Amino acid sequence: MGVTSSTFAAERPGTLADQAYRSIADRLVTLRIRPGEPINDDRIAAELGFGRTPVREALKRLEHERLIVAYPRRGTFATEVQIADLGHISEVRLQLEPLAAGLAAERASDADRAELTRLLTRLAKSSDSDDDLIRLDMTLHRAIYAATRNPYLEDTLIRYDNLATRIWCLFLDRLPGLAGHVHEHGPLLRAIVDRDAEKARALAAGHVEGFETAIRGVI
Known part of the structure; x- marks a missing residue:
C-alpha cells in the first residue's frame, strides 16, 4: 500500500x-x-x-x-525492499535516533521548539487515515532531525528514515496499531520541547525498537 x-x-x-x-x-x-x-x-x-x-x-x-x-x-x-536489510537499518537507527533526540533537546532553537509544539497539537488532532499518519510520521522525524542543528546527522537520518518507512509501507495493510506507533511521538516531542535530553534519548530508542518488533511480527 x-x-x-x-x-x-x-x-x-x-x-x-x-x-x-x-x-x-x-x-x-x-x-x-x-x-x-x-x-x-x-x-x-x-x-x-x-x-x-x-x-x-x-x-x-x-x-x-x-x-x-x-x-x-x-x-x-x-530497488526491491529487502527484509534482510531491516536489521541493518535498525542497527544504525538505534544508535543515531537517540543521539538526534538528545541533541534536539539540548540545541533546539526557540523557533524549533515552537514548530515541535505546533506538531504536538497537529498530532493530537490527527486522523486515523494511513496516508495522513505516514505523512505526519515523516514530518515529525524531520522536525526532530532539523532541531539537532547538525546537517550531516540530519541528512543521514533522513536517508535511513526513508528506507525504514519504505519497509513500513510495504507491510502497512498487515500492521496493526499504526496510529499508536505515530502517537508515540507525543511524549518524545514534549521531552525535546522541555529540554529533557535523557528522556528524549530513551523514548527515541524505544520507538526504533518498537518499529522493528512490529515489522518482525508480520513477516
Whole structure:
C-alpha cells in the first residue's frame, strides 16, 4: 500500500535538483513507484515539470541512497525492499535516533521548539487515515532531525528514515496499531520541547525498537 500524497514537496525549495529529488523520493518511499518498477527519467521529468538535468541529478542522489539501482544496458529501477536489510537499518537507527533526540533537546532553537509544539497539537488532532499518519510520521522525524542543528546527522537520518518507512509501507495493510506507533511521538516531542535530553534519548530508542518488533511480527 502506498501513500498517495506528497510528503517532501512542501519542504524548503532548494535547487531544481533538490525539488526533483524530494518529489521522486516521495514516490519511492511511499511506494507510488513500486519496488522493482523501471524509472524513466524523461517520463518523470514530464510528469513533475522538471527538465532532464535536475531529474538526472536527483536520480544519482537516489541511487547513492539505495532507493534506485542502475544496471548497464538494462536501465534504472526502484530497488526491491529487502527484509534482510531491516536489521541493518535498525542497527544504525538505534544508535543515531537517540543521539538526534538528545541533541534536539539540548540545541533546539526557540523557533524549533515552537514548530515541535505546533506538531504536538497537529498530532493530537490527527486522523486515523494511513496516508495522513505516514505523512505526519515523516514530518515529525524531520522536525526532530532539523532541531539537532547538525546537517550531516540530519541528512543521514533522513536517508535511513526513508528506507525504514519504505519497509513500513510495504507491510502497512498487515500492521496493526499504526496510529499508536505515530502517537508515540507525543511524549518524545514534549521531552525535546522541555529540554529533557535523557528522556528524549530513551523514548527515541524505544520507538526504533518498537518499529522493528512490529515489522518482525508480520513477516
